[in-house]
Amino acid sequence: MFYRKSPKDQQDDVDRIPTDFETQYSADPTCFEVHEKWCVGCDKTECRNWMDYEEDLNCAVVCARKYEHGLSLREVAERMGVSFPRISQIEHAAFKKLRAAGVFEEE
Numbered sequence: 001m002f003y004r005k006s007p008k009d010q011q012d013d014v015d016r017i018p019t020d021f022e023t024q025y026s027a028d029p030t031c032f033e034v035h036e037k038w039c040v041g042c043d044k045t046e047c048r049n050w051m052d053y054e055e056d057l058n059c060a061v062v063c064a065r066k067y068e069h070g071l072s073l074r075e076v077a078e079r080m081g082v083s084f085p086r087i088s089q090i091e092h093a094a095f096k097k098l099r100a101a102g103v104f105e106e107e
Contacts, residue, residue, distance in 0.1 A: 032061040053079045 005013070032049070035042055035057045042050055042058040049060040056063035056079065063071075063079065071079070077087040098104060 030061075032057075032059050032065070035059055036062055036065070051079055052081060 031042065031044070031047070034040075040057065041054055044050055047059075050058055051060050051063070052058065053063070056066060073087045073091065074084050077084045080087070
C-alpha cells in the first residue's frame with residue numbers, strides 16, 4: 001500500500017535539524033565511510049570485505065575507492081595474501097564466466 005505523508009509531516013521533515021551523527025556522515029553511513037573518515041582500520045574479520053592489509057584499513061572497499069585506476073595483479077595478490085599465479089587463475093576464470101554470459105561483444 002502506498003503511504004503519502006501529510007503536508008505538515010513533510011514540512012516537519014524539511015525543518016528538522018540533522019543530528020551531529022548525520023552531519024558527520026550521512027543518515028545511514030556504511031562502515032567503510034566511517035573507516036575512511038577517521039583512518040581507523042576495520043576489526044570485523046567476519047566481514048566479506050575484510051582483508052589483512054593495514055595500509056588499506058583492512059577493507060577491500062576502502063582499497064577500491066582509494067586506487068581509482070585499480071591495482072596490478074601482483075598488488076592484489078600481496079593484499080589478499082595469495083600467490084600471483086592464483087590471482088591470475090581467478091582473473092581468467094572470471095573473464096571466462098563473463099564471456100559465457102555474453103558480457104563481451106564479439107567484434
